[in-house]
Amino acid sequence: MTEAPQPPERYQPADPRARAEAQALLRAATHAALAVLSPDTGHPQLSRVALGLGPRGEILSLVSTLSAHSRALALDPRAGLLVGEPGPKGDPLTHPRLSLEVTAQVLPRDDPQHEARRSHWLAAHPKSALYIDFADFRFLRLTPLSGLLVAGFGRAVPLAAADLGPDNLAGA
Amino acid sequence: MTEAPQPPERYQPADPRARAEAQALLRAATHAALAVLSPDTGHPQLSRVALGLGPRGEILSLVSTLSAHSRALALDPRAGLLVGEPGPKGDPLTHPRLSLEVTAQVLPRDDPQHEARRSHWLAAHPKSALYIDFADFRFLRLTPLSGLLVAGFGRAVPLAAADLGPDNLAGA
Numbered sequence: 001m002t003e004a005p006q007p008p009e010r011y012q013p014a015d016p017r018a019r020a021e022a023q024a025l026l027r028a029a030t031h032a033a034l035a036v037l038s039p040d041t042g043h044p045q046l047s048r049v050a051l052g053l054g055p056r057g058e059i060l061s062l063v064s065t066l067s068a069h070s071r072a073l074a075l076d077p078r079a080g081l082l083v084g085e086p087g088p089k090g091d092p093l094t095h096p097r098l099s100l101e102v103t104a105q106v107l108p109r110d111d112p113q114h115e116a117r118r119s120h121w122l123a124a125h126p127k128s129a130l131y132i133d134f135a136d137f138r139f140l141r142l143t144p145l146s147g148l149l150v151a152g153f154g155r156a157v158p159l160a161a162a163d164l165g166p167d168n169l170a171g172a
Numbered sequence: 173m174t175e176a177p178q179p180p181e182r183y184q185p186a187d188p189r190a191r192a193e194a195q196a197l198l199r200a201a202t203h204a205a206l207a208v209l210s211p212d213t214g215h216p217q218l219s220r221v222a223l224g225l226g227p228r229g230e231i232l233s234l235v236s237t238l239s240a241h242s243r244a245l246a247l248d249p250r251a252g253l254l255v256g257e258p259g260p261k262g263d264p265l266t267h268p269r270l271s272l273e274v275t276a277q278v279l280p281r282d283d284p285q286h287e288a289r290r291s292h293w294l295a296a297h298p299k300s301a302l303y304i305d306f307a308d309f310r311f312l313r314l315t316p317l318s319g320l321l322v323a324g325f326g327r328a329v330p331l332a333a334a335d336l337g338p339d340n341l342a343g344a
């Protein structure tokens with residue numbers, strides 16, 4: 001790179017409207033782009049994953065432990081998430097989206113909450129009935145550290161972990 | 173994480189059909205999810221960016237040098253890209269997508285190819301006329317190191333950098 005680092009773009013302070021928009025994006029999301037750290041190259045490595053909320057408002061994915069992203073997360077749980085897919089119309093860069101830094105944790109099947117999570121997940125992702133009970137599939141809990149709502153050109157709002165925590169997401 | 177790393181999912185060997193599908197996804201993409209490495213936390217950090225090909229088949233984005241992703245890339249050019257957005261119908265997890273590991277390089281405006289890139293970009297992204305000449309906007313060249321085509325459940329095909337290089341993308 002030939003240019004020195006510069007200050008980040010100007011952000012707007014979080015307000016109730018931005019928090020509500022971010023929470024609505026998370027409640028509506030059925031999939032997301034997930035980025036993990038490649039154990040081989042250190043590059044961020046992206047994949048499209050299923051996404052949903054658990055009965056207590058935790059952010060979940062359902063993944064095969066044989067996938068490349070699960071392998072990477074077993075070595076480094078630092079991940080990123082992008083939710084809010086553009087629709088077929090309009091400028092995709094003005095469609096609202098939420099970028100999260102998250103820590104990922106595989107949840108064991110003997111977790112006391114597994115059955116509650118499974119039922120809740122199946123209600124929102126009925127097609128996952130085909131594979132949810134495969135031996136290699138697990139829920140992945142994605143705990144937010146921070147977020148950035150980008151709701152159109154020039155409107156970027158940093159959000160705190162608490163804004164995106166289970167207490168604010170449960171009951172969707 | 174409670175589980176030891178496991179072998180990655182089984183991949184299929186690259187063939188002409190997979191290469192053509194991946195190249196078609198890149199030619200059709202007008203935006204993508206970009207992941208960079210956060211200079212603050214080391215987490216992968218995602219954003220949605222404009223995407224297009226240059227006149228010589230190079231993969232380009234058009235970014236503000238004031239953005240958080242530009243700031244991160246100035247410190248570490250390792251990035252990842254996900255192209256192929258799901259449409260409004262069907263299971264988003266069966267929609268074909270291409271994940272790339274890329275190296276990002278900001279291109280200076282006095283690059284001899286700048287005018288050719290600018291005209292080519294404007295033809296594919298007419299709305300960017302509003303900001304393409306803003307003082308802080310630059311083309312970003314994303315050079316692929318490797319790719320993974322995921323074309324539906326259970327069909328994952330690793331691709332080499334050469335499969336996604338300018339010679340195979342030019343003339344779109």
